[in-house]
Amino acid sequence: MTTVEADPVQTGQAVVSLDSVSKQYGSGSNALLALDKVSLTVRKGEFVCLLGASGCGKSTLLSLIAGLDRISAGTLDIGGRHVSLMFQEAALFPWLSVSGNVELPMRLRGVARAERKQRAGELLEIVRLKDFGGKRPHELSGGMRQRVALARALAQNADILLMDEPFGALDAMTRDILHDELERIWREQELTVVFVTHNVREAVRLGDRVILLSSRPGRVIEDFPITHERPRRIDSPEVAGQAAEITDRLRAEVARHAN
Numbered sequence: 001m002t003t004v005e006a007d008p009v010q011t012g013q014a015v016v017s018l019d020s021v022s023k024q025y026g027s028g029s030n031a032l033l034a035l036d037k038v039s040l041t042v043r044k045g046e047f048v049c050l051l052g053a054s055g056c057g058k059s060t061l062l063s064l065i066a067g068l069d070r071i072s073a074g075t076l077d078i079g080g081r082h083v084s085l086m087f088q089e090a091a092l093f094p095w096l097s098v099s100g101n102v103e104l105p106m107r108l109r110g111v112a113r114a115e116r117k118q119r120a121g122e123l124l125e126i127v128r129l130k131d132f133g134g135k136r137p138h139e140l141s142g143g144m145r146q147r148v149a150l151a152r153a154l155a156q157n158a159d160i161l162l163m164d165e166p167f168g169a170l171d172a173m174t175r176d177i178l179h180d181e182l183e184r185i186w187r188e189q190e191l192t193v194v195f196v197t198h199n200v201r202e203a204v205r206l207g208d209r210v211i212l213l214s215s216r217p218g219r220v221i222e223d224f225p226i227t228h229e230r231p232r233r234i235d236s237p238e239v240a241g242q243a244a245e246i247t248d249r250l251r252a253e254v255a256r257h258a259n
């Protein structure tokens with residue numbers, strides 16, 4: 001008999017629980033069912049990637065978890081935890097310095113000036129932008145702006161980091177570097193991450209699990225555990241192999257929907 005040791009992540013505390021969550025936009029003849037009975041649990045410290053065809057409800061799911069919109073049916077529980085969001089566009093305030101942008105969430109929380117300056121410095125060091133605090137966003141590259149956005153997201157001291165295609169607009173090399181950085185920060189800061197992407201290899205590169213949603217209305221059709229040793233390379237045979245398996249499943253789903 002083989003004894004299977006419990007994976008600490010799989011047995012960890014649930015921080016996001018969705019049970020049969022549906023989301024309908026509009027009503028009557030304008031009703032659009034975006035999500036249909038989605039059940040999903042994300043545990044403390046997990047890195048979960050959401051993948052699916054365009055318009056299947058990935059962003060909707062993030063906005064429900066973030067509390068930006070209300071579910072139409074089912075239950076969603078994040079146990080009063082705090083979330084922070086990061087998008088494809090860094091959306092930095094152009095009139096604030098890099099440091100000012102990172103300090104903003106702390107300013108809004110009423111953190112004293114000296115403390116927020118010190119924390120902003122630490123966070124900029126974490127994202128490797130220690131010497132750029134005095135710059136303005138327009139003086140930075142796209143990849144550097146996303147690092148600032150990540151530092152600002154971390155400044156919210158949230159329990160859960162929700163990321164909506166955060167590297168979608170970056171070139172492949174910059175994205176590769178940011179994958180390494182995000183993985184390092186996720187581990188060091190013991191974050192729980194829910195990461196939306198269109199890019200199957202990116203999902204396999206980063207995730208502990210890849211959740212595949214059906215075409216609209218979004219339902220969970222598969223939950224792929226990704227067990228290759230970290231850090232992974234996006235161009236490794238292991239990542240490519242599992243990405244091909246998931247892509248086939250996604251293609252079959254898109255084709256099914258098109259028929």
Ligand SMILES: Nc1ncnc2c1ncn2[C@@H]1O[C@H](COP(=O)(O)OP(=O)(O)OP(=O)(O)O)[C@@H](O)[C@H]1O
Nearest residue numbers: 025026032034053054055056057058059060061216
């Ligand atoms: N505020 C809204 N009002 C009405 N319909 C909406 C709203 N937000 C999203 N939708 C619709 O819900 C469906 C799911 O959209 P959503 O943006 O969540 O999908 P997605 O999987 O993130 O798409 P993409 O991969 O293209 O970014 C789409 O048909 C979209 O048009």
